Amino acid sequence: MKTTGNTILITGGSAGIGLEMARQFVALGNKVIITGRDGERLKKAAVELGNVTAITSDVSNAQSVEDLVNRIKTEFPELNVLVNNAGRADVHNLADSGEKAYEIAAAEFDTNFLSVVRLTEKLLPVLKAQKDAAIVNVSSIVAFAPAQSLPTYSASKAALHSYTKSLRLALRDTAVKVFELMPPLVNTALSAEIGGENGIPPSVLVNDLIDALNTDRFQIHTGQTEDIYRLSLANPAQALLAMNGLS
Template structure:
């Protein structure tokens, strides 16, 4: 997959992994579009980026998705890379009283999975018109092995992983659209502080891994410790679960 002269959409591009991906792609000669829910934060991010357009949009809201797709079709007809990065996560114990796990899971599933399915489906006709195109779904190490404090978030990423595999297989049959999955471990972002993100890797490392993965057509990009945990998971799912949860 080429990594220059693309028109790239990055959802959740105002901070963390999404911002670093936007920065790297913009510096490499791509036209970048970033979206986010917070207008002030989004515009602040855009001022720090080259070749970047900011669009306020909440991908968990169907009306926002429809408006975003309509604008992209009109203003960015050469769109050929969609990076589904926006996410929602809660850290809590399933055994805690009154935690409202179902409510939290609903938000996570909507943002991390169902919204990706919706936006991708609506953008496929535009992607199909390009000579080369790609969908990148930002998943996680927990798609393989769940974290006990991020149980429903882990489930949403497992769903995304399954969908990504099926989408890749389906689109390979009769389109030029390549489907990638970016699977980082714990990353040090504002998003992850509640679950110990200070101990995670830099989002810059994740962005660089994505660029390299695209260049090499590595469809499942295991960043950092994800590669090690995946190997352990293949040999012993039980040990991998213990390792993910610090032996507890």
């Protein structure tokens, strides 16, 4: 998959991993569109990045998604890369969630999984019309071994991992390549509550993504993700303990 001369849509592109993706893709000579729910933060990101198109859009809102898709079809019919990066994570304990586990899970699954299915489905005709196209789904290390502090987030990313494999299989005879970026702990605002300052910089993760795109490495296990992945294959119980700092 080429990494320059593309038209790329990045959801959740106003901060963290998405912002770093936009920065590096712009530097490589791509046309980049970023979306986010927070209009003010999106404007600040656009000013920081310079040569991007910023569109306020909420992936969990059906009408907002419809408006985004219509705008893409009208203004960017050459779109050939979709990065499903927008995410939501809430720290909670299933043993003591104050009867909020369902509400948290519903919100996380809506943003982290169902919204990906919806946006991908709606933009697939645009992507399939291109000679060279890609979908990048950002899942997580917790798709292999859930984190106790992020139980329903982990479940939503496991669902996304499964969906991504099915999507890759379904599109195997098309020009659309399906990549899955599986970050370990990354130092972003989203991960601050779970010790994100101990994670890798977003730039390291995005560097690995760009290398994977260049080499058609479809499952991208950056850093500790590779260790947990291999351990989950050899000893799932031990992988679960390792993910949660238990012996």
